Amino acid sequence: MRRLWNFPGGIRLPGFKQLSNSEAIRNLPVPERVYLPLRQHIGAEAKPVVAVGERVKKGQLLAEATSFVSAPVHASISGMVIDIGEHTMPHPSGITEDCIVIESDGEDHWYSALAPLADIDNATPAQLRDAIREAGIVGLGGAVFPSAAKLKPPRSIETLIINGVECEPYITCDDLLMRSSAEVVLRGCLLLQRILNAGQCILAVEDNKPEAMKKLRFALDIMINADEPGVKAIELVGIPTVFPAGGEKQLIKVLTGQEVPSGGLPYELGVVCLNVGTTAAVHDAILLGRPLVSRIVTVTGSGIKSPGNYRVPLGTPIHVLLDAAGGAEGEAELIMGGPMMGQRLTTSQAMVVKGTNCILVNKPELQTMQMPCIRCGRCANACPMKLLPQQLYWHARGKTFDKLKRYQLDSCIECGCCNLVCPSHIPLVSYFRYAKTEIADQTFKHKRSEESRLRSEIRQERLERIKREAEERKARRKAARSKPKVKKTAHPAEEDASQTQEVSNG
Amino acid sequence: MAELPTVIKVSEGAPFMSPAVDVGRVMRRVIYALLPGLLAYLWFYGWGPLINLVYVITSALLFEALMLVIRQRPLWPFLSDGSAVLTACLLALSLPPLAPWWLAVLGSFIAIVFAKQLYGGLGYNPFNPAMAAYAVLLISFPLEMSQWPLPMELQNQILSLVDSFRYTLNGQLPTDLSFDAISSATLLDKLRTDTGLGQSVSDVRNAPVFGLIAGKGTEWVSLGYLLGGLALLWLRIISWHIPVSMLVALAAMAGMGFLIDPQQHADPLLQLFGGASILGAFFIATDPVTAATTAHGKLIYGAGIGILVYAIRTWGAYPDGVAFAVLLMGMTVPLLDQYMVPRVFGARRKDWRE
Numbered sequence: 001m002r003r004l005w006n007f008p009g010g011i012r013l014p015g016f017k018q019l020s021n022s023e024a025i026r027n028l029p030v031p032e033r034v035y036l037p038l039r040q041h042i043g044a045e046a047k048p049v050v051a052v053g054e055r056v057k058k059g060q061l062l063a064e065a066t067s068f069v070s071a072p073v074h075a076s077i078s079g080m081v082i083d084i085g086e087h088t089m090p091h092p093s094g095i096t097e098d099c100i101v102i103e104s105d106g107e108d109h110w111y112s113a114l115a116p117l118a119d120i121d122n123a124t125p126a127q128l129r130d131a132i133r134e135a136g137i138v139g140l141g142g143a144v145f146p147s148a149a150k151l152k153p154p155r156s157i158e159t160l161i162i163n164g165v166e167c168e169p170y171i172t173c174d175d176l177l178m179r180s181s182a183e184v185v186l187r188g189c190l191l192l193q194r195i196l197n198a199g200q201c202i203l204a205v206e207d208n209k210p211e212a213m214k215k216l217r218f219a220l221d222i223m224i225n226a227d228e229p230g231v232k233a234i235e236l237v238g239i240p241t242v243f244p245a246g247g248e249k250q251l252i253k254v255l256t257g258q259e260v261p262s263g264g265l266p267y268e269l270g271v272v273c274l275n276v277g278t279t280a281a282v283h284d285a286i287l288l289g290r291p292l293v294s295r296i297v298t299v300t301g302s303g304i305k306s307p308g309n310y311r312v313p314l315g316t317p318i319h320v321l322l323d324a325a326g327g328a329e330g331e332a333e334l335i336m337g338g339p340m341m342g343q344r345l346t347t348s349q350a351m352v353v354k355g356t357n358c359i360l361v362n363k364p365e366l367q368t369m370q371m372p373c374i375r376c377g378r379c380a381n382a383c384p385m386k387l388l389p390q391q392l393y394w395h396a397r398g399k400t401f402d403k404l405k406r407y408q409l410d411s412c413i414e415c416g417c418c419n420l421v422c423p424s425h426i427p428l429v430s431y432f433r434y435a436k437t438e439i440a441d442q443t444f445k446h447k448r449s450e451e452s453r454l455r456s457e458i459r460q461e462r463l464e465r466i467k468r469e470a471e472e473r474k475a476r477r478k479a480a481r482s483k484p485k486v487k488k489t490a491h492p493a494e495e496d497a498s499q500t501q502e503v504s505n506g
Numbered sequence: 507m508a509e510l511p512t513v514i515k516v517s518e519g520a521p522f523m524s525p526a527v528d529v530g531r532v533m534r535r536v537i538y539a540l541l542p543g544l545l546a547y548l549w550f551y552g553w554g555p556l557i558n559l560v561y562v563i564t565s566a567l568l569f570e571a572l573m574l575v576i577r578q579r580p581l582w583p584f585l586s587d588g589s590a591v592l593t594a595c596l597l598a599l600s601l602p603p604l605a606p607w608w609l610a611v612l613g614s615f616i617a618i619v620f621a622k623q624l625y626g627g628l629g630y631n632p633f634n635p636a637m638a639a640y641a642v643l644l645i646s647f648p649l650e651m652s653q654w655p656l657p658m659e660l661q662n663q664i665l666s667l668v669d670s671f672r673y674t675l676n677g678q679l680p681t682d683l684s685f686d687a688i689s690s691a692t693l694l695d696k697l698r699t700d701t702g703l704g705q706s707v708s709d710v711r712n713a714p715v716f717g718l719i720a721g722k723g724t725e726w727v728s729l730g731y732l733l734g735g736l737a738l739l740w741l742r743i744i745s746w747h748i749p750v751s752m753l754v755a756l757a758a759m760a761g762m763g764f765l766i767d768p769q770q771h772a773d774p775l776l777q778l779f780g781g782a783s784i785l786g787a788f789f790i791a792t793d794p795v796t797a798a799t800t801a802h803g804k805l806i807y808g809a810g811i812g813i814l815v816y817a818i819r820t821w822g823a824y825p826d827g828v829a830f831a832v833l834l835m836g837m838t839v840p841l842l843d844q845y846m847v848p849r850v851f852g853a854r855r856k857d858w859r860e
Contacts (some may be wrong), residue, residue: 373629411850411852
């Protein structure tokens with residue numbers, strides 16, 4: 001039995017998982033149109049390689065990655081590219097971004113050139129990583145960081161952690177994935193372990209998912225009995241259900257007892273952490289040759305008639321998905337992600353993207369009045385990062401940003417624990433997000449003004465140096481002239497001319 | 507991003523779950539936790555504490571409402587948050603039973619108007635309102651504030667509810683009764699004066715007001731508060747830091763004195779269960795608004811109160827010192843909050859103080 005640690009703070013939440021985890025994953029019928037944003041990941045936007053009017057097949061490359069931290073986009077259905085232009089993104093602001101729009105031909109054919117990686121047994125880690133990059137795989141837990149970049153850490157890795165914790169209430173897409181495709185997940189683990197050459201691989205599941213654990217255990221036992229290489233290094237670990245145990249830093253603490261340094265990344269501890277959905281996508285990319293063109297999305301909440309999990313082509317408009325789930329009933333609000341860290345969407349016209357793990361439709365919360373802070377400190381007790389949300393709140397309100405830095409606002413993971421336990425119902429996370437944006441803005445402006453100040457200082461210095469040098473020359477010449485007392489030769493005009501020239505040369 | 511309004515607004519972003527607690531619920535639970543102590547108080551001292559509660563709570567709500575109107579704040583949310591009632595309860599339970607009505611009303615005026623609302627109301631008062639009022643009353647009206655009735659088992663005649671009310675209104679007792687017959691110095695008072703006169707602690711222990719471990723009656727009231735306080739700990743309404751550090755510091759000080767000279771210094775149990783130690787530790791020093799907020803800060807804050815309580819009781823001019831100790835340590839809170847900051851997850855220790 002592996003020793004487990006506790007992370008500080010955290011809260012126990014009602015799960016609401018049974019709403020959506022009782023039925024198998026359903027395939028969403030091919031939508032008429034999909035809207036595939038060029039940026040569904042952290043990093044640089046992908047560059048289109050198709051033109052409007054072109055016919056594409058499912059899995060065909062539409063846009064290629066433009067840098068190390070970037071990810072390509074593939075057609076999620078077969079059909080015709082009818083538009084490349086701005087469409088509403090799944091974001092609270094309703095911002096628009098460039099998307100490739102495909103109209104379905106109703107046939108849903110895979111691109112014929114797709115093939116599994118040749119000679120997998122002898123493939124090098126670099127080859128495996130390239131296959132992952134080309135498949136457009138990003139972190140499917142919601143962080144959407146390009147996985148290939150994560151799999152090339154600057155130091156050796158001892159521990160690979162596969163995150164099947166799924167600690168947010170309501171969401172069950174990872175649970176259902178592990179139940180239905182335990183072997184796929186485990187084979188994905190083996191591939192990732194090969195890439196990283198990690199000594200151990202821990203697959204962590206919160207103990208509120210006994211069914212998933214059972215299926216994984218069963219599949220792992222079969223693989224162990226078949227004596228497959230590397231499989232003995234995989235360890236299944238059930239961890240206590242405390243929100244946010246699925247946060248990367250919290251999970252690493254629970255499993256290894258180590259704390260990811262402030263401002264640092266897990267690889268510094270020799271740890272890499274990936275989500276189970278990502279792991280399954282890695283399996284599909286390498287062993288089946290299938291790029292990331294769909295994902296499992298939980299559609300749930302009190303406002304949904306038949307909640308459940310769907311395998312959804314990327315780019316599917318959310319309203320299509322809602323209709324498939326029986327439609328939203330009554331007055332309801334639309335949230336992408338979980339109730340703790342998700343984002344409220346203003347329109348169901350926006351599409352499912354790589355990071356969409358859940359569409360939550362709930363009756364709006366009763367609006368409660370915000371009371372003054374009574375300094376009870378529940379927020380600090382709940383904070384998994386051991387911050388002092390109450391002090392941060394005061395300083396965010398007072399816009400004393402240097403104090404916010406001192407209290408390490410940048411360590412805040414916006415998990416919402418402090419916000420939820422606050423008896424005064426202060427929207428702490430909203431304040432923190434606001435302050436973070438302000439600080440980033442200020443830092444940017446400060447940096448820019450600092451740069452221009454530096455530039456002007458350098459220029460000033462240069463001008464002064466030139467002037468000084470000219471004067472020195474002048475003085476020298478004067479001295480030279482006065483010493484031998486030879487007859488005057490140079491005209492004063494000539495001297496002026498040489499000076500101007502110096503300046504323009506400088 | 508639009509500027510967030512600062513006083514009253516509703517949640518904009520995540521989380522989208524219903525909060526489990528609200529201020530009113532927290533305050534009400536603290537009030538309920540006072541019940542065991544209150545019942546013991548009534549059992550041993552008759553109607554006096556209840557009459558105090560009626561005066562103080564009624565007037566506190568009136569003053570609170572009046573100030574909210576003047577300050578143009580919404581009435582219902584702030585009247586129903588329970589904070590004024592809790593302040594009133596703590597003040598009423600600190601006053602001598604059978605105190606005159608005007609003392610109770612004046613106390614509630616000082617607590618609510620001066621100590622709380624003039625500083626900005628709920629959450630903004632730098633000092634514990636109940637203790638600020640108590641201290642002002644104690645200094646201004648030493649006579650009225652030190653007339654404590656005897657526990658009922660030492661009284662020959664027990665005042666009825668009507669007689670008790672009448673006495674608090676006009677100071678008139680039934681004809682055959684004088685106040686001296688039903689009042690006495692409290693145990694801590696007696697301890698202070700008697701040891702000051704050269705008598706030993708064992709003489710005090712033989713006095714009729716001495717019960718099993720501390721004052722007759724009051725020891726049971728303290729046990730009642732202890733029960734309620736443990737319930738608050740159990741329900742996680744309060745954290746253990748302040749009560750434990752305060753009581754441990756008080757007991758440690760008392761223990762040292764007791765070891766040095768048991769004839770001049772009372773034992774730790776008497777210090778813990780005599781006077782307002784338990785009430786102070788679980789209900790007064792733990793007032794979130796005026797206490798330190800971080801774990802380390804709370805330990806220092808609590809220990810400071812414990813030490814000061816002992817110092818005032820032993821060397822000061824007053825028999826008990828909870829109110830003064832709480833107010834004095836309240837002054838250190840901004841400093842404690844500033845410097846007793848926990849290490850942030852993932853930070854190295856040296857990161858956090860520059």
